[in-house]
Amino acid sequence: MGSGYVTLEQVARHAGVSLATASRVLNGSTRQVGEELRRRVTASAHELGYLANASAQTLARNTSTLVGLVVHDIADPYFSSIASGVTRSAEEQGLIVVLGTTGRAPRRETQLLATLRSHRARAVVLAGSRTVDDETGGGLAEEITMFTRQGGRVACVSQEGLPADTVVPDNRNGAAALARHLVDLGHRRFAILAGPTDLRTARDRLDGFHSALSAGGIALDPHNVVHGAFTRDGGYESTRRLLATGTDATCLFAVNDVMATGAMAALRDAGLRVPHDLSVAGFDDIPTLRDLTPGLTTVRLPLEWMGEKAARLALEEDPPAEARTVSVAGEVVVRDSTAPPAGA
Amino acid sequence: MGSGYVTLEQVARHAGVSLATASRVLNGSTRQVGEELRRRVTASAHELGYLANASAQTLARNTSTLVGLVVHDIADPYFSSIASGVTRSAEEQGLIVVLGTTGRAPRRETQLLATLRSHRARAVVLAGSRTVDDETGGGLAEEITMFTRQGGRVACVSQEGLPADTVVPDNRNGAAALARHLVDLGHRRFAILAGPTDLRTARDRLDGFHSALSAGGIALDPHNVVHGAFTRDGGYESTRRLLATGTDATCLFAVNDVMATGAMAALRDAGLRVPHDLSVAGFDDIPTLRDLTPGLTTVRLPLEWMGEKAARLALEEDPPAEARTVSVAGEVVVRDSTAPPAGA
């Protein structure tokens, strides 16, 4: 009632038992405590309004109830969908999630992991897709190793090649399936908003799309592949640059939905109609963007599920020694932003 | 090197100094340490790969570097925008944010606050808008009091009446300004998707809109006010119910953008054109939804800024004793989803 804290010792004294007994009652240890004492302790704890000091527990147990979640940008609906899945898994198990944002700075990822390690976090989910250049990670792999060596677990979403469990979308095949669909529609000349050159996810989608075209005997004009930021504004900007060059493409593939959104805006601003003048397709099937008009043809990824799955992998009871990889297939979702080309 | 942890004691021994000195060097206390020793300690720490144990520090200092953030649903772009602002503020100050989601359960809010308290969190930002019925809070106000009494600070976004700093949008005036604009366009018969009946934010927006209409001598048919969930699907569903009753409205106001999104989808599915057959307006100006077509007329709220501001209030150096309230004005943003009614 005063302004101080109620400690376990006070509870123990109030109940007339030892510290050990009080601890055993209030934090379900393996040891049994007799009916009578158990009752007295819980009554005292309730009466005094006891709330355990989490840091003392973490210190004594050498493990906390924290789960880390590292994303590039929580305002990006791609990441907030994943975050939603991760928090669901974590909260289901009574754990609390700490959210770190990197702003796409690889060093920050390593830094956050160290912080999480210093907090004895149980696990961490790394959701930022990584750059191709492994060395820019600033010792990410090394930091992951330290983290796991100290008893923590790590799971990644959409980042291969790290010493950790991984949930990874099948970007190549998804993009390839999309390409085949678009070719079936009659398209032959494609433009691609390919995102950053060094982003693994972006590159895989480009590659998958490209090789499906090649397999169909269709060439891709290098002038029709433009790189830019992996964001809505990046898509807008890239599209403007593309249009400035006077592209002959009949279909535009943006390697993610948020870029596709920017592209549709740029096309609209340029007076072009989708899909009449140009078909547009994206990748991810971001829930928030499903209400765009025309509806965006895209490749659906179960983002929330992926976050949930990653968290589950990292929080499993007795994990196998080997790092596992869960591959997630994408499903082509056809909506109104794509149509046969005007000439067809 | 081994699999154990490097403790401060090991660093001290390695550097040939006392624990106290090592602590002072590595954690910038008020006390000075001589040049030579300081150098030796930092060198040892670096060489051994020392990483402070955060829970031990929290226990000793009785305060942590954690900042809580409580939202209803992180996948909702309204909350992820706010979250983005909060994390920015927090990370600027070297703090880490723990994210809790309530799924709109008031009790969960209280529960999360207690957890945060047990972690000695510095501050917490409560971003879920609250229900009208104060008593369903499950002791929220009480829990806030305990939290602050223990040295933590609390700030709310969009929740008035709590004993904490508050950043609150001027929902009434924003909605009123929007109403006046729509009346000026020529509308006289309105329908409103009013959200949940017990949600303060929803009610204020409804009231503001309603009173501006009254002031203009315009009545609101109760049949044209439909309540439902504060989500995209809630908006869709409410709109379907509205259409089923055969409304005579020429303009539809949804009390937030995500509901408006659902409304536009429902209208499209019903074969109605926006704004030709019916004008639609929302509230919030969610960034992700700015690319809807037709562009949604709405009231802009600086969501990221609000999150940032709330965090800043809660993290201020020496806060005044009184709880402060920062009111944020909304700005009417006119886009293509609204137009003069067909008859005009």
Added chain:
DNA sequence: CGGCGGTTGGAAAACTCTTTCCCTGTGATC
């Protein structure tokens, strides 16, 4: 009735820091 496995309770060590208190040495002041 002595010994024995199995419970239940408590004392105390451990966990890793921070911070108070005390001691020493130094240069300045009278």
Added chain:
DNA sequence: GATCACAGGGAAAGAGTTTTCCAACCGCCG
């Protein structure tokens, strides 16, 4: 040269739990 203030260093006392280890006790078996 004695005194003083002060700066820098260390020993040790916390901070609030968990958990190990030991003692006591109970009922049973031989």
